[in-house]
Each structure stands twice: as C-alpha cells, then as structure tokens.
Amino acid sequence: METWVLGPLVISQYLLVLFLSAAAGYGVLRLRLRGSGIGRPMGESVQTALLLWVLVWKLSILLWEPQSILDDPVSLLYFNGGEKGVWLASIVSGLYILYAAERRQLDRILYSDSLLLALLGGYAAYAALILLLDPREFGSRLPSVIVVLAAAALWLRYRPGGTLQSPLRRAALLVTAFALVSTVTGHLADRTTGTDAVLAEVGVGLKTGQLAPDFELGTLGGESVKLSSYRGRTVIVNFWATWCPPCRTEMPHMQAYHAAQPEGGPLILAVNATSTEVSEPVVSSWSETWKLTFPVPLDKEGKVTELFGIHSYPTTYVIDKDGIIRYKQAGPMTFEMLEDAAAKAE
Incomplete structure (x- = not known):
C-alpha cells in the first residue's frame, strides 16, 4: 500500500x-x-x-x-x-x-x-x-x-x-x-482480467500501475544515468538527502541490499536532492562513509524531485522491467522491506 x-x-x-x-x-x-x-x-x-x-x-x-x-x-x-x-x-x-x-x-x-x-x-x-x-x-x-x-x-x-x-x-x-x-x-x-488490466496501466504518472516518468541525471562518479535505459530490470529509485536523519538510517540498509543482489538483479538509483544540500562535496563525503556502490544521481536543480512529487525524504519507488511503478513508500526502508518491495515488481 x-x-x-x-x-x-x-x-x-x-x-x-x-x-x-x-x-x-x-x-x-x-x-x-x-x-x-x-x-x-x-x-x-x-x-x-x-x-x-x-x-x-x-x-x-x-x-x-x-x-x-x-x-x-x-x-x-x-x-x-x-x-x-x-x-x-x-x-x-x-x-x-x-x-x-x-x-x-x-x-x-x-x-x-x-x-x-x-x-x-x-x-x-x-x-x-x-x-x-x-x-x-x-x-x-x-x-x-x-x-x-x-x-x-x-x-x-x-x-x-x-x-x-x-x-x-x-x-x-x-x-x-x-x-x-x-x-x-x-x-x-x-x-x-488480462487485456483490460493492461490497458488500465497505460499512461505516465506517479500511481502504482502507471508508467514512471523518465529522467536523466549525472552521478557522483561523473557518469550519466537515464531511467528508461534500465528497461528489462527492476529499478529502486530512492530520493534522499544528507540532512535527513531517516535517510542516514536507511542508507546502510540500501547498500547491504544492493551488495546482496546478483548480477542483473534489482538496481538502486539513489537520487540525491542536491538542490537542498550545502554542497556537492558533502554528498560525496557521506557516500564515501557508507561505501555506496550503486549510482547516486545528483538532482542539482530539483526538477526530478519535483517530477516525482517528492514532499518528504526518504521516498522510494519500485519500478518493474517495463517501467511500471509497482510500489512506492514515503519513509525509510530496511533490508527486508526492500526485498518485499522488489518482489512486487517480479
């Protein structure tokens, strides 16, 4: 829910x-x-x-x-x-x-x-x-x-x-x-069910069953990531900030979950609300502290955060291999919660 x-x-x-x-x-x-x-x-x-x-x-x-x-x-x-x-x-x-x-x-x-x-x-x-x-x-x-x-x-x-x-x-x-x-x-x-259920899911939006809005951002590593390029793979899009206490509590669970996934398994994209941060080096410092190995896209202008209607941090969307939103939650998630959420996209 x-x-x-x-x-x-x-x-x-x-x-x-x-x-x-x-x-x-x-x-x-x-x-x-x-x-x-x-x-x-x-x-x-x-x-x-x-x-x-x-x-x-x-x-x-x-x-x-x-x-x-x-x-x-x-x-x-x-x-x-x-x-x-x-x-x-x-x-x-x-x-x-x-x-x-x-x-x-x-x-x-x-x-x-x-x-x-x-x-x-x-x-x-x-x-x-x-x-x-x-x-x-x-x-x-x-x-x-x-x-x-x-x-x-x-x-x-x-x-x-x-x-x-x-x-x-x-x-x-x-x-x-x-x-x-x-x-x-x-x-x-x-x-x-069948055709009618599929037709009901057509359309870009933020509700479960709708096609997730696409975005493209640069990462801390200097690369560029685009959500639609991961079609065929479950993607967990997490919106977070370093000044958010629940985010700092959640991030070790995110890393542990990511490290436990096999090659080609669910991928985490931890979109940082960089437009709200003191500076980009602060984000880099926290990422090094947690030893994050998944991509950390930087939302420097806040456009992606606005696109996904983020009002509180952390907020997580689970998107299936077809780009459809299967689960979303405002609030921190544990390793077990991430497993359960990812299973909804299978």
Whole structure:
C-alpha cells in the first residue's frame, strides 16, 4: 500500500487500515458484551493486549536485525518488525488474552464467542477498507466482503449457546462460506482480467500501475544515468538527502541490499536532492562513509524531485522491467522491506 504525507507526518495506509480495523473489532466486542458481567474486565484485557501488540511489533526488529539497531539505536524511531513482527505480536497478544481470561476466571463460552465475533468484525472492517482503497478489486473481493459483513451482523444478533460448540460451529460455517465465495469470484475475476488490466496501466504518472516518468541525471562518479535505459530490470529509485536523519538510517540498509543482489538483479538509483544540500562535496563525503556502490544521481536543480512529487525524504519507488511503478513508500526502508518491495515488481 501507499503512504499519505501530511506536512511532516508520513502515514502508512496499511497501518491506518490495521488501526481502524482493530478499533472496529473492539467496538463489536463492546456491543457483544453490553450488559454482561464480563464486559469491563474483558475490555481492559483487550486494551492491554492491543498495547502489548504495538510494543512487540515495534521492538521485534531487535530480533530480526539486532546489529543494525546496535549500530544506530535511533533507527528504532523509524523501523519496526515488519510482517514477521506482526505475526509475533499477534501470537504474544493472543496468549495474553487467554492468560487474562484464566486469571480473572471469566465465562469461557461468552469470552470465546465475543473474541471470535470481534475478530470477525475487525476483519470485515479490514476487507471493506482494502476494497475502498483499491476499487480495482471490486469484482473479485466485493462478494466476499458482503459475506463477512452479513455474517458479523447475524452473529451479533444471536447470543451464544450453552457450550463452546455454538460459536465454533458458526466460525466453521463462516470459513466454509467465505472459502466457497472467494473461490468462485476468484475464478470469475481471472476470466475478466488480462487485456483490460493492461490497458488500465497505460499512461505516465506517479500511481502504482502507471508508467514512471523518465529522467536523466549525472552521478557522483561523473557518469550519466537515464531511467528508461534500465528497461528489462527492476529499478529502486530512492530520493534522499544528507540532512535527513531517516535517510542516514536507511542508507546502510540500501547498500547491504544492493551488495546482496546478483548480477542483473534489482538496481538502486539513489537520487540525491542536491538542490537542498550545502554542497556537492558533502554528498560525496557521506557516500564515501557508507561505501555506496550503486549510482547516486545528483538532482542539482530539483526538477526530478519535483517530477516525482517528492514532499518528504526518504521516498522510494519500485519500478518493474517495463517501467511500471509497482510500489512506492514515503519513509525509510530496511533490508527486508526492500526485498518485499522488489518482489512486487517480479
């Protein structure tokens, strides 16, 4: 997903969707437990679990990339555990919720029913938000979203039975219905994609799926690079500046990623916002400090930065072998994030 830039703030669409989905799930939980005796203690447990999730997700990068954090502790401000951190945080939070239920001796049937319904409500919100952000998926995703929303509404209407079989049976029926609808709509969507999808991508622009604007700049090494000359190869265009703290945190990851690529693999073009720098020798000094081995084009007049609509640094575009933008992000990226982003261009 893309990011929104509001002044100095960089907001990830994905993180915003997760936050809103969690809020929706919590709201459904409160509705389910309204008037019950476990509403308050369970609500407190879930709130603590959410805070624990954020903490584990943020700090889990210490497990995946400890050396980079030790080398630059400030990078904790900019990075998180990524997808692996999401899974770890979810497992830890889930275990905490089970522990809290046992410790407070809550009604297991109502507790389980409410949690399953909250997860369903949160996923319904997530699926609907994803659909709104990417209208191209309406044909394949809309029926599944309708099934989930309808299931959440019906589940909320009925109270749990006297055993755990009731909520578990509902969950099993929902999973079966969801899988069936997803399979059918997926096959139908495959039949309608192809030429139409390719035509939708035609046109130069800055959105995912559009042809990236071409540019030509001189580099620190005195050479000239032109974006279109790299057709047939994935290109990661990174916009940065030496005065930007997140850029200085990110650049070692860029170099490590570049060094790990085979010949002909994804190429990094680190476009420096030279028009905003004190001097060109400052850029050269930082590049030597990081031992950069990929091209560093110099945007001395700021025209390329303006062409790509850069409002914050660093900002990265991933462009596939046909020159199509497949991913873009405002904010620093780790080695793992670069790998995931480049995979979107394959």
